[in-house]
Amino acid sequence: xxxxxxxxxxxxxxxxxxxxxxxxxxxxxxxxxxxxxxxxxxxxxxxxxxxxxxxxxxxxxxxxxxxxxxxxxxxxxxxxxxxxxxxxxxxxxxxxxxxxxxxxxxxxxxxxxxxxxxxxxxxxxxxxxxxxxxxxxxxxxxxxxxxxxxxxxxxxxxxxxxxxxxxxxxxxxxxxxxxxxxxxxxxxxxxxxxxxxxxxxxxxxxxxxxxxxxxxxxxxxxxxxxxxxxxxxxxxxxxxxxxxxxxxxxxxxxxxxxxxxxxxxxxxxxxxxxxxxxxxxxxxxxxxxxxxxxxxxxxxxxxxxxxxxxxxxxxxx
Amino acid sequence: xxxxxxxxxxxxxxxxxxxxxxxxxxxxxxxxxxxxxxxxxxxxxxxxxxxxxxxxxxxxxxxxxxxxxxxxxxxxxxxxxxxxxxxxxxxxxxxxxxxxxxxxxxxxxxxxxxxxxxxxxxxxxxxxxxxxxxxxxxxxxxxxxxxxxxxxxxxxxxxxxxxxxxxxxxxxxxxxxxxxxxxxxxxxxxxxxxxxxxxxxxxxxxxxxxxxxxxxxxxxxxxxxxxxxxxxxxxxxxxxxxxxxxxxxxxxxxxxxxxxxxxxxxxxxxxxxxxxxxxxxxxxxxxxxxxxxxxxxxxxxxxxxxxxxxxxxxxxx
Numbered sequence: 001x002x003x004x005x006x007x008x009x010x011x012x013x014x015x016x017x018x019x020x021x022x023x024x025x026x027x028x029x030x031x032x033x034x035x036x037x038x039x040x041x042x043x044x045x046x047x048x049x050x051x052x053x054x055x056x057x058x059x060x061x062x063x064x065x066x067x068x069x070x071x072x073x074x075x076x077x078x079x080x081x082x083x084x085x086x087x088x089x090x091x092x093x094x095x096x097x098x099x100x101x102x103x104x105x106x107x108x109x110x111x112x113x114x115x116x117x118x119x120x121x122x123x124x125x126x127x128x129x130x131x132x133x134x135x136x137x138x139x140x141x142x143x144x145x146x147x148x149x150x151x152x153x154x155x156x157x158x159x160x161x162x163x164x165x166x167x168x169x170x171x172x173x174x175x176x177x178x179x180x181x182x183x184x185x186x187x188x189x190x191x192x193x194x195x196x197x198x199x200x201x202x203x204x205x206x207x208x209x210x211x212x213x214x215x216x217x218x219x220x221x222x223x224x225x226x227x228x229x230x231x232x233x234x235x236x237x238x239x240x241x242x243x244x245x246x247x248x249x250x251x252x253x254x255x256x257x258x259x260x261x262x263x264x265x266x267x268x269x270x271x272x273x274x275x276x277x278x279x280x281x282x283x284x285x286x287x288x289x290x291x292x293x294x295x296x297x298x299x300x301x302x303x304x305x306x307x308x309x310x311x312x313x314x315x316x317x
Numbered sequence: 318x319x320x321x322x323x324x325x326x327x328x329x330x331x332x333x334x335x336x337x338x339x340x341x342x343x344x345x346x347x348x349x350x351x352x353x354x355x356x357x358x359x360x361x362x363x364x365x366x367x368x369x370x371x372x373x374x375x376x377x378x379x380x381x382x383x384x385x386x387x388x389x390x391x392x393x394x395x396x397x398x399x400x401x402x403x404x405x406x407x408x409x410x411x412x413x414x415x416x417x418x419x420x421x422x423x424x425x426x427x428x429x430x431x432x433x434x435x436x437x438x439x440x441x442x443x444x445x446x447x448x449x450x451x452x453x454x455x456x457x458x459x460x461x462x463x464x465x466x467x468x469x470x471x472x473x474x475x476x477x478x479x480x481x482x483x484x485x486x487x488x489x490x491x492x493x494x495x496x497x498x499x500x501x502x503x504x505x506x507x508x509x510x511x512x513x514x515x516x517x518x519x520x521x522x523x524x525x526x527x528x529x530x531x532x533x534x535x536x537x538x539x540x541x542x543x544x545x546x547x548x549x550x551x552x553x554x555x556x557x558x559x560x561x562x563x564x565x566x567x568x569x570x571x572x573x574x575x576x577x578x579x580x581x582x583x584x585x586x587x588x589x590x591x592x593x594x595x596x597x598x599x600x601x602x603x604x605x606x607x608x609x610x611x612x613x614x615x616x617x618x619x620x621x622x623x624x625x626x627x628x629x630x631x632x633x634x
């Protein structure tokens with residue numbers, strides 16, 4: 001076995017979660033095709049339950065637990081989409097979810113987790129205190145820690161989106177996937193290249209959080225320090241499980257600017273009537289970039305619109 | 318033949334337009350199901366080309382023209398979704414579209430038509446001058462007038478959305494359809510009741526433009542004078558072809574308030590990550606209303622999200 005996650009894990013995940021998660025639609029837009037110079041298929045994970053692909057991995061991880069283990073609940077530290085996803089995945093299994101969040105997290109984020117039935121546990125706004133508090137709750141409850149990306153079942157769950165996309169569009173030549181911790185990207189590598197070894201997988205990353213691009217360039221894992229991007233789902237470093245997959249299976253990582261992210265986010269809202277979050281716009285930026293347009297032998301490309309969780313009280317442009 | 322449009326017309330329309338229009342997805346949302354007290358299926362015509370169902374009817378009308386007639390182009394007076402739809406439908410057939418608009422129409426609306434390859438002809442902002450100018454352009458070009466709703470091919474085209482919805486959800490007990498001129502609503506009546514005679518069809522209308530509700534109550538066509546609603550796609554009176562169908566085939570028309578329209582529009586943006594325009598929110602208001610919730614024997618209901626054309630530079634709440 002070359003990597004921590006295999007196609008068999010993804011297929012198992014698919015069976016486990018198919019009646020729980022949405023089978024999201026694959027949509028197209030002629031305006032985008034024209035701008036991209038090729039046919040673009042959008043896998044709409046912004047339409048997934050809880051508003052992001054994270055619900056796949058969280059559901060797979062929660063459903064994979066043995067009954068007695070599951071009964072003690074699940075724990076994570078996250079203030080983003082994984083937190084909401086885990087809360088709902090736990091609710092579906094009727095078990096508690098303990099979500100550790102910095103006390104500085106916005107009320108909107110806390111309420112999202114509460115709304116899905118999760119329990120919010122506040123901590124100091126440092127990674128050390130988040131980890132310490134999560135460990136404390138694991139010890140206290142006997143619950144299982146479900147990290148946001150560096151976990152076999154989580155990666156395998158995210159990979160199910162790739163199986164669906166290739167079912168819809170078997171002729172796909174390439175996919176472009178946003179990369180933060182790499183759970184979605186590595187899941188896509190394992191699933192899509194497992195099913196179709198010739199498919200080319202590309203990562204999409206903000207210039208202000210370009211650890212994956214730097215790691216690929218160096219051939220050695222590089223941490224993300226002081227990330228700075230509106231794409232708040234893509235700020236973390238790659239993980240121990242995700243990095244080897246990204247290193248071996250991804251052809252290239254493209255980076256994009258903040259202005260471009262805002263512009264392409266608006267383009268998708270306007271032309272496709274889909275609400276996507278900044279992180280999802282990053283993949284759109286890549287397929288419409290000069291550099292990507294010039295790649296030969298790609299007639300059809302898939303792009304993952306990874307999430308749609310935004311604050312509707314502010315305009316992003 | 319009971320009415321001007323038949324199921325055969327809709328089936329013919331489906332064959333004519335199926336390779337041109339999007340087969341839009343049918344989506345669900347558990348939060349909405351819970352609020353509605355039953356299973357709700359959303360037919361996402363906001364994801365249709367040009368951002369509304371209008372592209373179905375316009376395409377059907379344009380494609381039905383004989384070659385020599387089509388070559389002279391099509392004419393309409395509209396500043397809304399029908400204008401954009403007709404422009405793109407004409408572009409697809411490579412014929413000119415002459416769109417008469419009041420000179421007071423916003424730049425955004427003019428540019429939308431221009432963007433789809435239509436020609437904008439300005440007139441004075443009165444119905445009389447719009448009709449006069451359109452007639453003048455018909456005379457001048459020999460083009461065909463394609464009205465926004467009161468036209469057999471337009472109504473039949475809109476009905477194709479109902480065929481798709483019933484293909485996706487054959488067990489549907491009822492549908493809720495926004496009503497302005499009644500093209501979509503009457504198309505839904507003919508198509509859905511043609512395919513499944515037991516299905517119940519309801520109209521959804523803003524209180525500030527309640528001519529359909531008043532007409533149904535009186536049993537006689539009532540005009541819409543001085544409409545006042547944010548749902549700018551639903552301001553017109555029913556037509557000569559649409560009214561008899563609405564009178565005979567619609568079970569009831571429900572009216573909703575402006576505050577409710579804004580609130581439900583936001584609910585769909587927030588929970589379903591779909592951009593819908595105010596007119597599309599009107600159907601959502603109805604399925605979530607006390608009055609509709611109390612209707613017995615409806616386990617599953619379809620709601621048409623008729624369009625998603627909004628100005629993204631303003632917040633609606």
